[in-house]
Amino acid sequence: MGVRAPKVMDRRFFLKGLGALAGGVALAVTGLGRAVAGVGGVFGAALGPCSSQRRSLILHSLSRIGSMTPDQLERALFESGLSEPFDLGGELSSMVEEGLLGQSVSADGLIYKLTSVGPPAGHTSIDPVLDNLKQQFEAERDYIAQYxxxxxxxxxxxxxxxxxxxxxxxxxxxxxxxxxxxxxxxxxxxxxxxxxxxxxxxxxxxxxxxxx
Amino acid sequence: MTTVSMIPASLPLWHLDTPYPSQDQMCYPDGIEHILAHDGRTDILPFLHDVTIAAHEGRIYIAWYNSTDAEICGSSLIRGRHSDDDGKTWSEPFSIVGKIDSAEEHFVPANLFIHDGYLHATITEMTGKNMTSSVHLFRKGEGDTWSRVGQIQHGFICNTPPIRLPDDPTGVSSTSRYISPAWMPMKNSTPAFPAVLLSQGDDISAEWEPVLLFDPLNPASPRIRCPETTLRVDGNRVFAFVRNDTGPAWVFSSDDFGRTWSSPQHFAPMSVGNSKLFAGTLSDGRRYLIYNEDRGYFERSLLVVAFTAPGESQYSKVYKLFDGVEPAFDRGSKWFYPCAVEQDGFLFVACTLQEPSDQRSAVLAKIPVGSL
Known part of the structure; x- marks a missing residue:
């Protein structure tokens, strides 16, 4: 059950909404959800996303999909190709300390959610990918895999x-x-x-x- | 929750002017008696662990979890026994929750405590080994009947009983809260972490609030595989002693009734092996800590208890409780996962005995408090 890309631009999907954050770099995701913007992934260059870009992605993903475990966030950001891998745990930890995210506990472990600070505006172009993931996460409630x-x-x-x-x-x-x-x-x-x-x-x- | 320092400090929990004894120097308390409370060699269920103990209306209760196969394999259920004569004789086993013939149903472990005149137990339910789903509260009814009174949290494990917190004079923390040590096993990529659960005052069947001792996703946080935790409450100050499998045990401290926690610290020179600890307080005000002396990884053959002087904070005396092959049983040699209660002038320390024949039994050390 891979991540399906939106049916636009020859099955490539440009993340215009993140352009400003990414310094104007256009981002492309294939039908398999892999970033095709080079080794830097959606943020271009080998540097990967800066902290503000990471945070923006995390906040927008949580706003669109709802509360997520770290594993779901990892899949939403990295496996879907929205970002090159980065230290997600460290970023989440800092965001909780700064009051940007709420951290709670469920039977699945830690859960992260938005606080009243709210997400930044302007990332609607990645919403189709996130909506697809949301559906996928809902379907997976019946497919349990834990180690x-x-x-x-x-x-x-x-x-x-x-x-x-x-x-x-x-x-x-x-x-x-x-x-x-x-x-x-x-x-x-x-x-x-x-x-x-x-x-x-x-x-x-x-x-x-x-x-x- | 606080930012974790990379370099752990040492908390002076051992009395500085007293040399910590070597294992050879440790002695048994006068009058100690070793009691076999449940003989796993003659039981249908071969695996037993995590014995808990409580005193209620003149009776000593113990409970433990059994697994029908190896540890948390097959099904796991909570059983217990009681004694009306301070451990001389024991009732037939009673069941609290779980069935022998259920598949993949695990209740692991139980922690007995008294609230509002009733014997209660916190019990974790799992769907597989360490796949925790919920923490339930059970209450004893008439005879040996038990009923579930509520689910108090999600996937935590509690290894020692909750403790009643004193009233907070500032009013910031609600009064009459219980605080329970807890930990959550690794859930996919989130490492295991220790926590405490705080009850909503006297309403102990409502959901308890979790407070993490540290953020497990913080790169500076320690990685603790099985952070089994026990608590010591000194007024508003709470210590959480946490098992560590990759070094000395950890201690965290809180000065606000468990709402926020210090960075992890060690507490040398006390030499604690990788096993569950148990902290308690005698009626005369002496604090005690029961633990396996470090004899190597999973070498749990020496169980000891350290005491403070009355009203003191630092431990200054250590006694042996079980050591290798015990003459009273003519066998050994692993004694671990302690829990203790004081009753009728005795300290009863219950623990697991790993039988040489591979089954496990529940044993007690009964110690006259006056001899300590």
Whole structure:
């Protein structure tokens, strides 16, 4: 379930709204959500976004999508190609200290939200990407993928598909490291429905796929 | 929450004029008695951990979590026993929450405390190992029946019981609050972090407010894999002792009833291994801290208790509680995850015994307070 680009400009999407922040650099995102503006990503050059640009992106993303975990913010900013990777944790931490963001806790861990300070205006051109992500995050509420640490040094991974309170499928895996866990987590979110179908095809003996 | 300093200072919690004893110099308190409260070798459930203890209406209660397979594998449930004769004999096990035959349902762990004349327990629910979803409050009813009275937070783990805070004379902090130590395990890319939960005054079934000891996303913050926490309350000052798996244990302090916290500090020369600690206060005002002396990574064979003098802040005396193979049981040798309560002139310290046969049992050290 990759990030779909808006259907404009030959499947390229120019982030005009960020132009001023990015020093006038036009930003392009492919259909796969990858930045195509060179090694500097959407902000151009190898320097990456400056702090005010990072903050502006974070605030606008939260304003459009709503509260997010650090993992969701990472995906919204980096995997969608809106920005080259930067120290998101450090930026969030500073923004909380300065009262620009609120930090709360949910069962999924930390959650970041806007405070009354509000987001800066003028980034509407990236809204289609963010709206798409919002839909994706909502759909993923049924595709759960979480990993944690254990004292044995391996990483337990818990994957499930839910529909309301019902758990349709649950898979627990042990993987050797966090990097592998991240990859599997990401792929589960994209492919959980296909995995469910494949499992059923191999064990259902031709019976119809269960509709719950 | 405060900005974290990169260089931890040391908090002088050990009395400066008293040499910290070597492990060889540590002695058992006079009159100590070792008690087997629940024999895991004869139980259907092989894994037991995180024993909690409370005294209520003349009775000693203990509770723990069992897993039907290894640690938090299969299903995990909360069970307990009680004793009407200060630990000499124990009831049959009772169940607080969880079922043996449920799949992937985990209640881990329980912390017993008394509120409004009733025995309560904070209990974390998980969907998988360390996949925490909620913290529930349970209350004991008639007989050995327990009922859930509310969900008080989301995915935190509480390893030691809440403590009643004194009234805040400034009125800034509401009165009659409880403060509970807590921590949240790593959630995807967010590292684990310690916290406290503050009740809404006397209404302990309503959601408790979380206060983080530090921001886990701050690059300068320490990374603590299992920040199991215990609290010591000295008036408005609160200390949070936190397990550390990559160095000496941490201590954080708060001067405003747990609303804001200092940077992490160590508390040398007290030598604490990577295991849960337990802090408490005797009725005569002496503070105590129970911990595994450091004998190496996960070497939890020596459990000790350090005491202050009455009304003093610094610990100045250390006693052994369990050390290697204990003659009373003729076996050992790991004793860990302590919890303690004072009753009838005795300090009862409950903990987990790792049996040589791999099961786990619940054991107690019963110590005459007058001998300490």
């Amino acid at each position: 944690t640490e254990s004292s044995t040094g391996v990483v337990p991974l818990f994957l499930s598909i839910r529909r309301g309170p019902a758990i349709l499928m649950k898979v627990n895996l042990i993987v050797p490291d966090v990097q592998t866990a991240k990859t599997v987590t990401r792929n589960w979110r994209k492919n959980a429905h296909r995995t469910h179908q494949a499992v059923w095809d191999s064990i259902g003996e031709g019976l119809p796929f269960p509709k719950i």
